[in-house]
Amino acid sequence: MDLIECFLISLGVAVVLYYGAKLLLFTRILFPKLWFPLSKSFFSSMGEWAVVTGASEGIGRAYAFALAERGMNIVIMSRTKERLDTVAKEIGDSTGRTVKVITTDFLKENVFSKIEDQLKDMNIGVLVNNVGMLPDVIPCKYLDSKELDKTVTEVINCNVKTMAKMCRLVLPGMEKRGKGLIVNISSGIASIPFPMYSLYAASKVFVERLSQGLQSEYKEKGIIIQGWILLCIPLHLLHAEFLQRSLQSYVKSKIYRQEKRSNAIYKNKSWRV
Numbered sequence: 001m002d003l004i005e006c007f008l009i010s011l012g013v014a015v016v017l018y019y020g021a022k023l024l025l026f027t028r029i030l031f032p033k034l035w036f037p038l039s040k041s042f043f044s045s046m047g048e049w050a051v052v053t054g055a056s057e058g059i060g061r062a063y064a065f066a067l068a069e070r071g072m073n074i075v076i077m078s079r080t081k082e083r084l085d086t087v088a089k090e091i092g093d094s095t096g097r098t099v100k101v102i103t104t105d106f107l108k109e110n111v112f113s114k115i116e117d118q119l120k121d122m123n124i125g126v127l128v129n130n131v132g133m134l135p136d137v138i139p140c141k142y143l144d145s146k147e148l149d150k151t152v153t154e155v156i157n158c159n160v161k162t163m164a165k166m167c168r169l170v171l172p173g174m175e176k177r178g179k180g181l182i183v184n185i186s187s188g189i190a191s192i193p194f195p196m197y198s199l200y201a202a203s204k205v206f207v208e209r210l211s212q213g214l215q216s217e218y219k220e221k222g223i224i225i226q227g228w229i230l231l232c233i234p235l236h237l238l239h240a241e242f243l244q245r246s247l248q249s250y251v252k253s254k255i256y257r258q259e260k261r262s263n264a265i266y267k268n269k270s271w272r273v
């Protein structure tokens, strides 16, 4: 074998190794769960119970299911008792976890002391502030909104006040135990000024800012507080029976990323806000 042959073979081997390594790296992006398996117990290590607001339908229901599959007992909250009971039975039957139902209407005043009583002495590890209302799907100028005064109160009560009050209820327990995860469901609409949906968009900016501020204040206590931007899914599709499986997978992939990020935060103590 002369020198040229040796050189060409070495070059060939180097090229194969280089692209082999690149391919391997690429599969890490394609199959993250294979490369970075996570402990199934991350969420339950935060505490025994997860509380999910607005959990009788849509994203909240999918979150409740996914957290129960991760070993947590769940408190689900919304206005409609029958729907909550059905979801509680479905979750209980499929995961074997305990599900507690709290019926409440976040549009009303003074509901939180009753909720506080019902959550008393529970070891709450995860809170998902999911409930949120879009006053009107049809875009319109602020003053053209139907029943504007009522709408303003309702959006503030449901999207703003509820989140702040629920954080108020669970944070002391988390602080005492030195751990916990609060997920506040935001929306892409909060990222830029959004005329014609001004009130809703502004309420979601509140979600972002409160999450960031609280994360800064409570990071030293071992509590993770995240605002999560969700994709826009048309509501009629969101509730369609045939889409429930896709919605579950979407939320599960969100939860996977959330778990990965939270794990990294705990491991590296890098409290990125």
Ligand SMILES: NC(=O)c1ccc[n+]([C@@H]2O[C@H](COP(=O)([O-])OP(=O)(O)OC[C@H]3O[C@@H](n4cnc5c(N)ncnc54)[C@H](OP(=O)(O)O)[C@@H]3O)[C@@H](O)[C@H]2O)c1
Binding pocket: 053, 054, 055, 056, 057, 058, 059, 060, 077, 078, 079, 080, 083, 104, 105, 106, 107, 130, 131, 132, 133, 134, 158, 185, 186, 187, 188, 229, 230, 231, 232, 233, 234, 235, 238
């Ligand atoms: N859908 C989207 O495309 C999208 C995009 C970005 C962000 N988000 C955000 O994601 C969250 C969930 O959205 P979603 O589309 O899943 O909502 P959804 O399907 O309309 O579900 C809302 C849930 O909240 C409950 N709820 C509504 N009003 C309530 C009230 N006043 N008091 C107590 N419970 C109430 C509903 O049950 P009852 O009717 O039985 O009370 C239901 O369980 C919201 O914060 C929303 O802003 C949604």
